[in-house]
Amino acid sequence: xxxxxxxxxxxxxxxxxxxxxxxxxxxxxxxxxxxxxxxxxxxxxxxxxxxxxxxxxxxxxxxxxxxxxxxxxxxxxxxxxxxxxxxxxxxxxxxxxxxxxxxxxxxxxxxxxxxxx
Amino acid sequence: xxxxxxxxxxxxxxxxxxxxxxxxxxxxxxxxxxxxxxxxxxxxxxxxxxxxxxxxxxxxxxxxxxxxxxxxxxxxxxxxxxxxxxxxxxxxxxxxxxxxxxxxxxxxxxxxx
Numbered sequence: 001x002x003x004x005x006x007x008x009x010x011x012x013x014x015x016x017x018x019x020x021x022x023x024x025x026x027x028x029x030x031x032x033x034x035x036x037x038x039x040x041x042x043x044x045x046x047x048x049x050x051x052x053x054x055x056x057x058x059x060x061x062x063x064x065x066x067x068x069x070x071x072x073x074x075x076x077x078x079x080x081x082x083x084x085x086x087x088x089x090x091x092x093x094x095x096x097x098x099x100x101x102x103x104x105x106x107x108x109x110x111x112x113x114x115x116x117x
Numbered sequence: 118x119x120x121x122x123x124x125x126x127x128x129x130x131x132x133x134x135x136x137x138x139x140x141x142x143x144x145x146x147x148x149x150x151x152x153x154x155x156x157x158x159x160x161x162x163x164x165x166x167x168x169x170x171x172x173x174x175x176x177x178x179x180x181x182x183x184x185x186x187x188x189x190x191x192x193x194x195x196x197x198x199x200x201x202x203x204x205x206x207x208x209x210x211x212x213x214x215x216x217x218x219x220x221x222x223x224x225x226x227x228x229x230x
Binding site: 050 | 121123151153158159160161162163166206208214215217218219220221222223
């Protein structure tokens, strides 16, 4: 049990639609990051928020956007869905400003399985 | 261009024996390495990590070895148990970055009773 929960667990959307995925981080964790895991691949970094500001972004287009709220919850929004967006979307939270450094390991939620048809 | 490579998609080991999972990287700016374990329908679970200033870190049955000159790390599980059967991901973080993790594609470990 990591204390990070994501909703929904599964979702089916049509190409061109918009989707919002939600994550509730561990209390006190100021950093949240989102990853996309395609089938047979490792998770790929989408972006990261620290204290409600985006402070890092991977190689994803602007139609992937996010928000982080003061209550340790966050959202991933994807506009104009494409078939290749079908993947497992993972949220990870961490105590410090930098996930992966020192003792600030990232704790992952169970993921949201998005299918675009 | 894959910066973190796990060249073995799968590994099968007998219960009680040692499991060795390997990971290679290309980016010399990586300064922190982590191993995650993932069961189906669950998110990755943190296992063990190592800083680039060390060459070994041990936690119970799990030991990670880092060879910086070879840009290689390995995870040893001794003794292996059937409950260790899962996909293992190697991940790295780059010095000076915001700490986002770069993952390999994973190795599926099967421990047979």
